[in-house]
Amino acid sequence: MSNGHRERLAWAILLGSFSLCLGLVIAVPLGASTFLQQATRPLVVNIQTNQGVAVLQSESGSDVLLAGEPVHSLNPSGTLLTGPSDTALALIAAPVTEQPLAQVQVYGGSDVHVRRATAPRFSVSSASHFLGLTLTKGRLSLVVLPATDRPLVVEVITPQGVVVMREPGRYSLMVTETDTEVVVQSGLALVEAAGESTILHGDQRALVRQGSPPSEPLDAERDLVLNGDFNQGLEAWFLLSPNVEFAEQPAAETQVITASGESALSMERFGVGHADVAVRQIIDQDVTDYQSLRLQINLELLEQSLGVCGSLGSECPLTIRIDYVDVNGVDQIWQQGFYAVGDVGPTTPDVCTTCPEPRTEHQRLPFKQLVFYESDNLLNWLGGKGTLPRQIKAITLVASGHSFEVEVLNVSLVAKE
Numbered sequence: 001m002s003n004g005h006r007e008r009l010a011w012a013i014l015l016g017s018f019s020l021c022l023g024l025v026i027a028v029p030l031g032a033s034t035f036l037q038q039a040t041r042p043l044v045v046n047i048q049t050n051q052g053v054a055v056l057q058s059e060s061g062s063d064v065l066l067a068g069e070p071v072h073s074l075n076p077s078g079t080l081l082t083g084p085s086d087t088a089l090a091l092i093a094a095p096v097t098e099q100p101l102a103q104v105q106v107y108g109g110s111d112v113h114v115r116r117a118t119a120p121r122f123s124v125s126s127a128s129h130f131l132g133l134t135l136t137k138g139r140l141s142l143v144v145l146p147a148t149d150r151p152l153v154v155e156v157i158t159p160q161g162v163v164v165m166r167e168p169g170r171y172s173l174m175v176t177e178t179d180t181e182v183v184v185q186s187g188l189a190l191v192e193a194a195g196e197s198t199i200l201h202g203d204q205r206a207l208v209r210q211g212s213p214p215s216e217p218l219d220a221e222r223d224l225v226l227n228g229d230f231n232q233g234l235e236a237w238f239l240l241s242p243n244v245e246f247a248e249q250p251a252a253e254t255q256v257i258t259a260s261g262e263s264a265l266s267m268e269r270f271g272v273g274h275a276d277v278a279v280r281q282i283i284d285q286d287v288t289d290y291q292s293l294r295l296q297i298n299l300e301l302l303e304q305s306l307g308v309c310g311s312l313g314s315e316c317p318l319t320i321r322i323d324y325v326d327v328n329g330v331d332q333i334w335q336q337g338f339y340a341v342g343d344v345g346p347t348t349p350d351v352c353t354t355c356p357e358p359r360t361e362h363q364r365l366p367f368k369q370l371v372f373y374e375s376d377n378l379l380n381w382l383g384g385k386g387t388l389p390r391q392i393k394a395i396t397l398v399a400s401g402h403s404f405e406v407e408v409l410n411v412s413l414v415a416k417e
Contacts, residue, residue: 039121039125040118040120040121040127041095041118041119041120041121042075042076042095042117042118042119043092043093043094043095043101043117043118043129043131044073044092044093044094044095044098045073045074045075045090045091045114046071046072046073046074046090046091047065047071047072047073047074047080047088047089047090047091048065048069048070048071048072048088048089048091048366048369049065049066049067049068049069049086049087049088049089050067050087050088050089050365050366050369050371050372050373051067051087052067052082052083052085052086052087052108053065053066053067053083053086054080054081054082054083054086054087054088054106055080055081055082056072056074056078056079056080056081057078057079057080057081058077058078058079059077059078068366068367068369071091071369074090074117076117077113077114077115077116078113078114079111079112079114080106080110080111080112080113080114081110081111082106082107082108082109082110082138083108084108085108086108087105087106087107087108087372087374088105088106089103089104089105089106089370089371089372090103090104090112090114091103091260091370092104092117092131094119094129094149095119099148099261100145100261100262101131101144101145101152101261102131102142102143102144102152103142103143103145103260103298103372104141104142105140105141105142105143106138106140107138107139107140107141107374108138109137109138109139110138110139110140111135111136111137111138112133112134112136112138112140113133113134113136114131114132114133115132115133115157116130116131116132117130117131117132118130120150127150128150128151128153128166129150129151129152129153130152130153131152131153131154131155132154132155132156133156133157134156134157134158135157135158135173135175136158136159137175137176137177138174138175139172139173139174139175140156140172140173141170141172141372142154142170142171142172142173143169143170143262144165144167144168144169144171144187145261145262146168147168151166151167153165153166154166156173158173158175158180158208159175159210160175160179160180160193160208160209160210160211161192161193161194161208161214162191162192162193163180163182163189163190163191163192164189164190164192165187165188165189165190166188166190167187167188168187169184169185169186169188170184170185170186170187170410171183171184171187172185178209178210179207179208179209179210180207180208181205181206181207181208182200182205182206182208182214183204183221184200184201184202184203184204184205185202185203185220185221185223185412187202188200188201188202191206191208191214192214193208193212193214194211194212194213195213196213196214197213197214198213198215198216198217199217200217203219203220203222204217204218204220205217205218205219205220205221206218219417221414221415221416222414222415222416222417223412223413223414223415224283224285224395224413224414224415225283225411225412225413226281228410228411228412229262229263229409230256230264230265230408230409230410231263233263234256234265234279236281237279237280238279238280238281239254239278240277240278240279240396242254242275242276242277243275243276243277244271244273244274245273245274245275246271246272249271249273249275250269250270250271251269251275251277252267252268252269252399253266253267253268253269253277254266254267254277254279257407259300259407259409260300260409262409262410263409264407264408264409265279265397265407265408266405266406266407267279267318267397267399267404267405267406267408268302268303268399268404268406269399269401269402269403269404269405270303270403271402271403272402273402274315274400274401274402275401275402276315276398276399276400276401277398277399277400278396278397278398278399279396279397280394280395280396280397281394281395281396282393282394283392283393283394283395284392284393284394285391285392285415286390286391287379287389287390287391287392288327288390288391289417290415290416290417291379291416291417292377292378292379292380292414292415292416293377293378293379293392293413293414293415293416294374294375294376294377294378294413294414295320295322295336295374295375295378295411295412295413295414296372296373296374296375296410296411296412296413297320297372297373297374297408297411297412298370298371298372298373298408298410298411299318299338299365299370299373299406299407299408299409300368300369300370300371300406300407300409301317301318301338301339301340301365301368301371301405301406302368302405302406302407303317303403303404303405304339304340304341304342304367304401304403304404304405305341305402305404306341306401306402306404307341307342307343307347307348308339308341308342308343308344308348308349308350308362309337309339309348309349309352309362309401310348310401311347311348311349312349312352312353313337313349313350313354313355313362314352314354315400315401316337316338316339316362316400316401317338317339317340317399317401317404317405317406318338318397318398318399318406318408319335319336319337319338319352319397319398319399319400320335320336320338320395320396320397320398320411321333321334321395321397321398322334322335322378322392322394322395322396322413323392323393323394323395323396324389324391324393325389325390325393326382326387326388326389326390327388329390330387331393332356332382332387332389333355333356334358334360334378334382335355335360336360336362336363336375337352337360337362337363338362338363338364338365338373339362339363339365340364340366340367340368341367357385358382358385358387370409392413395411395413397411
């Protein structure tokens with residue numbers, strides 16, 4: 001081999017080695033950076049049934065979830081099915097810290113698939129937590145909680161489009177065979193369909209018809225209750241003086257605390273004999289010609305010494321009372337009691353026997369579980385009793401009994417015109 005060939009070969013080897021070295025210098029850190037940014041681990045997804053029975057389908061098989069049972073873990077993906085009168089709740093939390101990130105309330109007749117629920121594996125990653133759902137049919141409500149370290153992005157795919165929620169707030173989606181309805185009570189959502197998009201802010205909604213772009217923002221359902229999430233403490237509420245049967249016994253205590261990552265109204269009392277405490281809000285809202293009016297509440301019953309709601313059915317650990325004027329100008333009261341302990345019987349009735357008509361049966365809830373409850377359309381129900389509301393005067397939350405403890409994370413009176 002001539003000297004010229006040897007020199008060219010040497011230069012080729014030298015340049016090739018340099019290029020390879022330079023490529024490794026660039027590729028290795030870039031690959032490591034990409035790995036640190038994109039590596040994920042599963043979020044904590046716990047499922048519980050609030051009412052009736054739900055079915056959880058995952059890679060390991062199918063599980064039947066009954067109300068009151070401990071939560072079931074869903075990892076990494078699965079499908080939740082509810083019957084027409086069943087409801088379930090999915091609690092989403094960060095791995096390791098188990099910081100609550102979101103609550104997903106699944107209503108009756110729903111088919112919800114958890115496609116992906118991930119968190120960045122490494123703290124240096126700038127990525128968000130991500131929850132990807134597919135709602136094939138039915139209805140769900142989401143509470144996206146404020147982020148402590150990194151935000152949660154929720155993406156819901158429906159047969160008609162895609163909804164992306166990147167901000168804390170309260171959202172609901174309903175899917176039928178022909179359309180998707182998206183409601184933003186608070187927060188911000190991007191609705192995409194047929195190559196177009198609509199941005200929804202608080203108190204707005206949009207409709208997505210099959211094969212069509214989303215509608216322009218429409219007026220949403222109205223929540224008649226102010227500060228129902230207690231984020232401003234007891235602002236807009238006033239505390240009614242607590243009652244105690246025996247002077248030497250302690251009175252009930254009321255305070256706003258943090259529970260399940262949210263502000264919550266705590267009402268508790270541990271003692272002998274009757275006691276009660278209440279908070280009340282004046283609403284003063286005309287509901288003439290409204291289509292629907294529904295009570296929605298997130299709560300947890302943590303202590304209850306009396307069975308059901310006592311011997312007269314009047315000492316529930318929590319009762320929601322709505323004062324209203326009917327279309328005939330008569331003052332009326334509708335109330336709903338909640339309990340977790342005891343069985344209905346001759347000495348523990350399922351209604352308040354001393355309360356005026358119309359009476360509602362007390363609702364039994366799972367003990368020491370966060371529960372979402374929604375009433376039927378009160379306008380239809382009360383109208384059927386001959387006491388159709390014309391004006392909502394006030395709403396009152398009453399805790400009573402001997403020993404009791406309840407936490408209310410949110411209470412809403414949602415009206416649709």
